[in-house]
Amino acid sequence: MVMTLVRYNPFREMDILQHQLNHLFDESRLTVGKQNAIPxxxxxxxxxxxxxxxxxxxxxxxxxxxxxxxxxxxxxxxxxxxxxxxxxxxxxxxxxxxxxxxxxxxxxxxxxxxxxxxxxxxxxxxxxxxxxxxxxxxxxxxxx
Known part of the structure; x- marks a missing residue:
């Protein structure tokens, strides 16, 4: 059995979290815009x-x-x-x-x-x- 060593990169985790937060805020901004369009x-x-x-x-x-x-x-x-x-x-x-x-x-x-x-x-x-x-x-x- 061969195991591969993978180097842990904490910055990669932060990049993923940042991407997820950006996606969340982009979706909420679009939703708010749509709500404002409907009286x-x-x-x-x-x-x-x-x-x-x-x-x-x-x-x-x-x-x-x-x-x-x-x-x-x-x-x-x-x-x-x-x-x-x-x-x-x-x-x-x-x-x-x-x-x-x-x-x-x-x-x-x-x-x-x-x-x-x-x-x-x-x-x-x-x-x-x-x-x-x-x-x-x-x-x-x-x-x-």
Whole structure:
């Protein structure tokens, strides 16, 4: 039986660890970028309507496309943001571009011909009135 001597190199282990950490941070950075592209949403329901609030900072209302069906809302748009600051003759410019699309299923059918929308300070508020059959929906329960 022949055994080969292998010289231990602690720096090789550190290189492997560094590579794994770089890979981990690269993946998390990509994930964070994707999460920022999808707007955060909050949904609430009353007897008369469904209220949907979306966070869309830095967007112009002209860059939004909102489509409502009786059981869902589709929102898409393109973010075109540029921040430019000048200080002591030094100009700093940051750009952030990207398209997003989000489909939100609704918990009840809505009357999509009477939806109202308000966009202010980066917050989109949609009021989606419920369809008549949903407002007075009564279900008889049989006792077994």
């Amino acid at each position: 955060a949403a909050e949904i609430s329901e009353t007897e008369e309507a469904i209220h949907l609030k979306l966070e869309l900072p830095g967007m112009n209302k002209e860059d939004l496309d909102i489509q409502v069906s009786k059981n869902g809302v589709s929102i898409s748009g393109e973010r075109k943001e540029e921040n430019k600051t000048e200080n002591n003759g030094v100009t700093r410019t940051e750009f952030r571009y990207g398209k997003f699309s989000r489909v939100i299923p609704l918990p009840a059918h809505v009357d999509n011909s009477h939806v109202t929308a308000e966009y202010k300070d980066g917050i989109l508020n949609l009021t989606l009135p419920k369809a008549e059959e949903e407002k007075n929906k009564v279900v008889k329960v049989q006792v077994g």
